[in-house]
Amino acid sequence: MENNFLVDSDLLSETALKRKHQLENDPSSRIDHMKYLPGMDVIESDVCSKVMAQIQSYDYSKYTAKDVRRALTSERCTIEDFKALLSPAAEPFLEQMAERAQKETGKHFGNTVYLFTPLYIANYCENYCVYCGFNCYNKIKRLRLDTEQIEHEMKVIAESGMEEILILTGESPAKSDVKYIGEACKIARKYFKMVGIEIYPVNVEDYKYLHECGVDYVTVFQETYDTDKYEKLHLMGNKRVWPYRFDSQERALMGGMRGVGFSALLGLSDFRKDALASALHVYYLQRKYPHAEMSLSCPRLRPIINNETINPLDVGERQLCQVLCAYRIFLPFCGITVSSRETAEFRNGIAKIAATKISAGVSTGIGDHEEKYSGEQESDTGDEQFEISDGRSLGTMYIDMSNEGLQPVFNDYLYV
Numbered sequence: 001m002e003n004n005f006l007v008d009s010d011l012l013s014e015t016a017l018k019r020k021h022q023l024e025n026d027p028s029s030r031i032d033h034m035k036y037l038p039g040m041d042v043i044e045s046d047v048c049s050k051v052m053a054q055i056q057s058y059d060y061s062k063y064t065a066k067d068v069r070r071a072l073t074s075e076r077c078t079i080e081d082f083k084a085l086l087s088p089a090a091e092p093f094l095e096q097m098a099e100r101a102q103k104e105t106g107k108h109f110g111n112t113v114y115l116f117t118p119l120y121i122a123n124y125c126e127n128y129c130v131y132c133g134f135n136c137y138n139k140i141k142r143l144r145l146d147t148e149q150i151e152h153e154m155k156v157i158a159e160s161g162m163e164e165i166l167i168l169t170g171e172s173p174a175k176s177d178v179k180y181i182g183e184a185c186k187i188a189r190k191y192f193k194m195v196g197i198e199i200y201p202v203n204v205e206d207y208k209y210l211h212e213c214g215v216d217y218v219t220v221f222q223e224t225y226d227t228d229k230y231e232k233l234h235l236m237g238n239k240r241v242w243p244y245r246f247d248s249q250e251r252a253l254m255g256g257m258r259g260v261g262f263s264a265l266l267g268l269s270d271f272r273k274d275a276l277a278s279a280l281h282v283y284y285l286q287r288k289y290p291h292a293e294m295s296l297s298c299p300r301l302r303p304i305i306n307n308e309t310i311n312p313l314d315v316g317e318r319q320l321c322q323v324l325c326a327y328r329i330f331l332p333f334c335g336i337t338v339s340s341r342e343t344a345e346f347r348n349g350i351a352k353i354a355a356t357k358i359s360a361g362v363s364t365g366i367g368d369h370e371e372k373y374s375g376e377q378e379s380d381t382g383d384e385q386f387e388i389s390d391g392r393s394l395g396t397m398y399i400d401m402s403n404e405g406l407q408p409v410f411n412d413y414l415y416v
Helices: 014-025 047-056 065-073 079-085 090-107 147-159 177-193 202-213 227-233 243-245 248-254 271-288 317-330 342-349 369-373 394-403
Strands: 112-120 166-170 193-196 218-222 232-236 257-266 293-296 337-338 358-359 405-409
Touching: 047 271, 065 079, 065 090, 065 405, 079 090, 079 202, 079 271, 079 317, 090 232, 090 317, 090 394, 112 147, 112 394, 147 177, 166 177, 177 193, 177 202, 193 232, 202 248, 218 248, 218 271, 218 293, 227 232, 227 243, 243 248, 248 257, 248 271, 257 271, 271 293, 271 317, 337 342, 342 394, 394 405
Parallel strands: 112 166, 112 358, 112 405, 166 193, 193 218, 218 257, 257 293, 293 337, 337 358
Antiparallel strands: none
């Protein structure tokens, strides 16, 4: 596999530009996106085939208002009901869907909403994903925090009152190897009661090691379950291997993780089919690992550095709300996270209906939480992955959620 990440360069080399052009215009120059690379765990699992069979047979144009009404009045939402709730036929029933979703949320989660914050510790990346701000051909300022800087950032975050942290890196095993991530997790365990990671997919033994370092939860974005579109968007790097990414959550559970998170990046492909696939990915794994906690996220595309043409595609707020309500009705026990990609107004509203987890005090840059919390400009920071819409501090978020009649919670798990 090529190791072609680019660091702090104003101009790409002639060789790099030639390779980039070749990857973009000559499909034969890319590796097979459905074939595992040497060293990647191959697990025997039927989850993928079940999910893909459902996607391939899903024709959402066939559903009618009658199907939607049946789904909303059924005591238990079946896969067929869920398909109806995701269809265009359900759009006029959004208010009824929200009422049903709110009822399910209250039944299983009460009025609580959990708060957490992400910490990006590195933005080096070896993948060429055309929509991502970290991709190896983007001319951004790259940075990897050392252990002292990581501890400082975590201390600043913990002093704000936060008890849960999500650690993120760019996808570069060379610059952010498993041992480096593990050390960050050991530091995090000193300051936080809940530690999650969102990193590149790794093997079962690596997940086991990270769990021993203190990780509770692993989140992996499949980006899109449309394998043809995935091939066109992920041109280079380990991330190009679609099936290895799909099985990440199951490998994490095999490695002993308490919980796993799932998501497609809505707008990369047909959002209805990607939403269906994300939920069914959870549905089938829940039945295989009933002890595990599982959650869904619902990010939409955001503008990124060096790529002003990428904006959220064909997924409006009403459609996003439809997806979230359908998630809640179909998977009533599943956590639902809404990120700072969405506006404060939307997040305030959806937290009362379907969402159970909200990020606060968010930065997608590297090493800038001191600046964010103190207001002082820091010079040694790395560029962000994407723009956020909701930049509220933890304190403001807490007040806003309380004013909405919700109970903000910092942690929902106790070690004994």
